[in-house]
Amino acid sequence: xxxxxxxxxxxxxxxxxxxxxxxxxxxxxxxxxxxxxxxxxxxxxxxxxxxxxxxxxxxxxxxxxxxxxxxxxxxxxxxxxxxxxxxxxxxxxxxxxxxxxxxxxxxxxxxxxxxxxxxxxxxxxxxxxxxxxxxxxxxxxxxxxxxxxxxxxxxxxxxxxxxxxxxxxxxxxxxxxxxxxxxxxxxxxxxxxxxxxxxxxxxxxxxxxxxxxxxxxxxxxxxxxxxxxxxxxxxxxxxxxxxxxxxxxxxxxxxxxxxxxxxxxxxxxxxxxxxxxxxxxxxxxxxxxxxxxxxxxxxxxxxxxxxxxxxxxx
Numbered sequence: 001x002x003x004x005x006x007x008x009x010x011x012x013x014x015x016x017x018x019x020x021x022x023x024x025x026x027x028x029x030x031x032x033x034x035x036x037x038x039x040x041x042x043x044x045x046x047x048x049x050x051x052x053x054x055x056x057x058x059x060x061x062x063x064x065x066x067x068x069x070x071x072x073x074x075x076x077x078x079x080x081x082x083x084x085x086x087x088x089x090x091x092x093x094x095x096x097x098x099x100x101x102x103x104x105x106x107x108x109x110x111x112x113x114x115x116x117x118x119x120x121x122x123x124x125x126x127x128x129x130x131x132x133x134x135x136x137x138x139x140x141x142x143x144x145x146x147x148x149x150x151x152x153x154x155x156x157x158x159x160x161x162x163x164x165x166x167x168x169x170x171x172x173x174x175x176x177x178x179x180x181x182x183x184x185x186x187x188x189x190x191x192x193x194x195x196x197x198x199x200x201x202x203x204x205x206x207x208x209x210x211x212x213x214x215x216x217x218x219x220x221x222x223x224x225x226x227x228x229x230x231x232x233x234x235x236x237x238x239x240x241x242x243x244x245x246x247x248x249x250x251x252x253x254x255x256x257x258x259x260x261x262x263x264x265x266x267x268x269x270x271x272x273x274x275x276x277x278x279x280x281x282x283x284x285x286x287x288x289x290x291x292x293x294x295x296x297x298x299x300x301x302x303x304x305x306x307x308x309x310x311x312x313x314x
Contacts, residue, residue, distance in 0.1 A: 017238065028227060029227065032223040038086045046185045074162065088152035091147055105288070109124045110160070166239070167248045
């Protein structure tokens with residue numbers, strides 16, 4: 001097996017692992033949010049991540065300012081995603097969030113078309129229709145989602161944009177994936193702190209206060225450790241590693257099983273129940289992901305284009 005194929009195979013496996021980890025993150029974050037507010041939790045989660053990754057910043061001494069600015073920009077975009085996603089989770093069910101966020105899978109080809117001028121295939125258009133129908137069913141069979149659902153949908157759109165922007169940054173940058181992850185974590189932590197203090201002055205809402213003690217709050221700290229190690233350190237490094245070696249659409253589609261893992265975890269861990277409409281809608285969304293990734297649906301031209309893209313970026 002060639003080095004290029006081996007790296008692509010490793011990145012694919014890492015992305016599937018990310019799908020499992022991020023699928024469980026909704027239920028875990030739901031537990032943590034019962035103890036601590038949204039912005040405070042984001043600051044804590046990414047602040048700890050940044051501290052762990054400080055050694056990775058040594059390589060910044062020889063990095064061009066434009067590359068550093070690009071990495072900071074992806075960090076700002078990530079902050080927007082996480083704020084929409086985490087506030088959304090606090091206002092809707094974890095299973096709903098897991099299914100709705102998977103719309104990123106079919107939004108990514110559309111964003112890639114707009115930014116990178118790659119037109120979606122007929123199969124991808126079909127996947128868009130199936131996912132939209134599934135989202136309507138998951139949100140209760142109505143066309144107007146709840147506030148929490150709407151915020152998760154916004155996060156899905158921003159995720160699609162994030163994958164495409166990160167692809168461009170990683171392609172044009174000499175920064176290592178771990179260094180990019182560190183910069184993103186620091187940007188999110190600082191932004192969350194600023195937003196937390198500003199919300200206290202503007203609205204009077206307390207988004208930052210004393211941390212829960214270790215004794216009597218074990219569930220909170222176990223959740224935080226899992227969010228830091230698995231859902232942040234590993235997941236964002238894996239995504240940055242993979243997007244440098246693949247296309248944005250492939251990265252998004254390989255994580256299309258995330259909603260299934262999210263719903264199963266919410267069912268097993270939180271005892272959430274989905275209606276027949278909810279399970280049916282989730283099934284349509286997973287089917288859309290499978291349809292879009294099925295190799296037998298790809299045209300020969302698309303396959304050649306993908307091999308060329310992987311070869312040029314290895």
